[in-house]
Amino acid sequence: MTEFLDEARAILGEAHVLTTDLAAYVTDWRGKFTGQPLAVLRPADTAQVAATVRLCAAHGVPIVPQGGNTGMCGGATPDGSGAQVVLSLSRLNRVRSIDPLNNTLTVEAGCVLQAIQALAAEHDRLFPLSLGAEGSCQIGGNIATNAGGVQVLRYGNTRDLVLGLEVVLADGQVLNLLRALRKDNTGYDLKHLFIGSEGTLGIITAAVLKLFPAPHAQAVAFAAFKTPQQALQLLGLMRGQLGDRFTAFELMSQASVAMVRRYFPATPALFGTPHAWHVLMQASDASGQQALDAAFQAALEVALEQGIIDDVVVATSEAQAHELWAVRENISEAQQHDGSNIKHDIAVPVSGVPAFIDEVLPLLQAAYEGVRPIVYGHLGDGNLHFNVSRPAGWTTPGWQLETDRVNAIVLDVVARYQGSFSAEHGLGQLKNHEMLLYKAPLEVDVMRRVKQALDPQGLINPRKLLPD
Ligand code: FAD
Ligand code: 2HG
Ligand code: ZN
Numbered sequence: 001m002t003e004f005l006d007e008a009r010a011i012l013g014e015a016h017v018l019t020t021d022l023a024a025y026v027t028d029w030r031g032k033f034t035g036q037p038l039a040v041l042r043p044a045d046t047a048q049v050a051a052t053v054r055l056c057a058a059h060g061v062p063i064v065p066q067g068g069n070t071g072m073c074g075g076a077t078p079d080g081s082g083a084q085v086v087l088s089l090s091r092l093n094r095v096r097s098i099d100p101l102n103n104t105l106t107v108e109a110g111c112v113l114q115a116i117q118a119l120a121a122e123h124d125r126l127f128p129l130s131l132g133a134e135g136s137c138q139i140g141g142n143i144a145t146n147a148g149g150v151q152v153l154r155y156g157n158t159r160d161l162v163l164g165l166e167v168v169l170a171d172g173q174v175l176n177l178l179r180a181l182r183k184d185n186t187g188y189d190l191k192h193l194f195i196g197s198e199g200t201l202g203i204i205t206a207a208v209l210k211l212f213p214a215p216h217a218q219a220v221a222f223a224a225f226k227t228p229q230q231a232l233q234l235l236g237l238m239r240g241q242l243g244d245r246f247t248a249f250e251l252m253s254q255a256s257v258a259m260v261r262r263y264f265p266a267t268p269a270l271f272g273t274p275h276a277w278h279v280l281m282q283a284s285d286a287s288g289q290q291a292l293d294a295a296f297q298a299a300l301e302v303a304l305e306q307g308i309i310d311d312v313v314v315a316t317s318e319a320q321a322h323e324l325w326a327v328r329e330n331i332s333e334a335q336q337h338d339g340s341n342i343k344h345d346i347a348v349p350v351s352g353v354p355a356f357i358d359e360v361l362p363l364l365q366a367a368y369e370g371v372r373p374i375v376y377g378h379l380g381d382g383n384l385h386f387n388v389s390r391p392a393g394w395t396t397p398g399w400q401l402e403t404d405r406v407n408a409i410v411l412d413v414v415a416r417y418q419g420s421f422s423a424e425h426g427l428g429q430l431k432n433h434e435m436l437l438y439k440a441p442l443e444v445d446v447m448r449r450v451k452q453a454l455d456p457q458g459l460i461n462p463r464k465l466l467p468d
Contacts, residue, residue, distance in 0.1 A: 001038060004059045008041055011051045016042040025086045028077045029070045030336065033429060035078035040086045046166060046174060046205040052087065053203060054172030062459045063087050065199035067141025070133035073428025075198045075464050089140045092205055098123060103211040104163060104180045109140025109204045125211035128155035132329045140204045146196030148424030153380035154247040164208035165191040170455040180208045198426045199461040201454045215284030219296035220321040224275035224311040228354040231279050231379060233308045238281060241299035248282040249380035256331050256376040263334040267327055270313050280328045331376050335387055340396045342388045342406045346414045347423035350382040356417055363409050364388060383423040386410055411438060432467045
């Protein structure tokens with residue numbers, strides 16, 4: 001392997017072949033997976049990525065692509081063999097071009113999501129992908145995981161925001177699909193193979209992203225309910241009244257909000273008495289604030305009159321809107337501080353969410369006395385984070401041993417609703433085995449054929465997404 005490392009140094013320069021001080025690259029955000037790579041390689045541009053991939057192919061060295069390392073499923077973490085390399089895309093962070101009239105932005109894979117949002121705003125445009133990790137996740141990672149976030153209701157998943165891609169294939173060739181077209185029916189749309197492939201089919205090096213008109217007006221409210229059914233009714237009402245101006249609808253159980261208040265003590269108490277369920281909602285519009293406020297307020301009044309909402313706080317300033325959003329955005333981190341939890345990132349049809357929750361909660365409570373389900377997520381998309389924290393008195397390692405049983409309780413019900421066992425985070429090495437339990441064998445087989453066709457040596461992120 002000395003020869004391999006010497007050749008890597010010749011391509012990337014001594015400073016960008018790391019073999020020591022690797023801590024930032026070898027453990028995932030949750031601290032759940034840790035590996036031991038041969039080296040961390042940090043190419044500067046597409047040509048260096050291509051040369052590095054060719055070198056790895058020649059030496060039979062497996063590659064683990066890594067962006068901001070905020071993924072939830074250990075997809076960017078190397079295994080413990082010491083034989084894999086982590087390929088960090090962080091240095092590919094250039095903006096190649098922006099075309100406001102075409103409403104497109106062409107960026108390299110290592111650009112941080114928040115920087116892309118800011119650049120779009122500078123040009124009076126919106127790049128709508130928005131999620132809690134936006135300060136550190138990279139667009140290449142977002143595309144590789146087909147990330148969702150909090151504005152899918154209006155703008156779709158990452159897949160809907162990508163017009164073109166540049167990908168380094170497993171043999172080191174550069175596949176240029178960087179077209180900035182909204183219409184192009186010239187054969188299979190190959191970019192969609194790579195979007196959501198979790199780095200298992202090739203290395204994404206650049207992308208053409210869709211931009212939208214900047215919403216100059218925004219209205220945000222936090223509503224309280226007794227049941228998720230009421231929240232669902234409110235969703236129908238708000239969408240009916242506001243149409244496409246309605247952009248976010250996030251559900252939170254009381255336990256989720258209480259968890260945030262415990263670990264972020266500055267979080268304000270929003271209501272005098274606790275409520276079982278909450279929703280954070282947002283409407284945005286490119287036109288005037290007054291008109292949006294009036295329409296938002298009118299819709300909420302209808303909801304109050306009809307008894308759909310039990311209580312509501314409407315943000316009266318941008319600062320208060322941020323404060324309300326922080327309650328939602330901090331749940332993941334708060335639960336992380338609370339100790340390891342068994343995560344489920346599930347989707348069922350939106351209309352089925354209340355019945356799904358009503359079915360699963362009693363099953364968990366019957367199985368584990370004092371269990372603490374933290375239920376929240378993107379109700380507008382039918383996507384819940386059904387994260388089960390350990391019951392009082394249990395140790396974290398003891399609770400982790402229950403993972404298969406807890407998964408079966410939740411995911412068997414998901415399957416009955418014809419839902420998804422991973423709605424937005426992907427599979428990585430955390431959820432890939434569920435493929436064999438919950439996907440039809442033929443679907444898994446076709447995926448294996450795609451993998452075999454694009455990566456015959458099996459060197460691109462092996463054993464992620466597809467189980468052995
Ligand atoms: P990484 O973690 O580095 O990698 C993720 C996967 O993509 C790995 O399989 C990796 O091999 C592959 N990959 C990375 N870059 C490339 C590339 N250039 N080419 C090929 N493969 C690549 N996710 C959501 O969907 N919605 C949310 O609301 C959300 N909220 C989050 C909140 C917090 C606090 C945190 C920590 C995470 C959240 N996530 C969410 C998960 C995570 O942020 C997303 O999955 C994100 O898209 C990952 O980007 P990354 O750059 O960190 O990728
Ligand atoms: C969110 O919506 C993220 O906050 C993270 O997808 C969910 O931590 C989680 O399980
Ligand atoms: Zn989410």
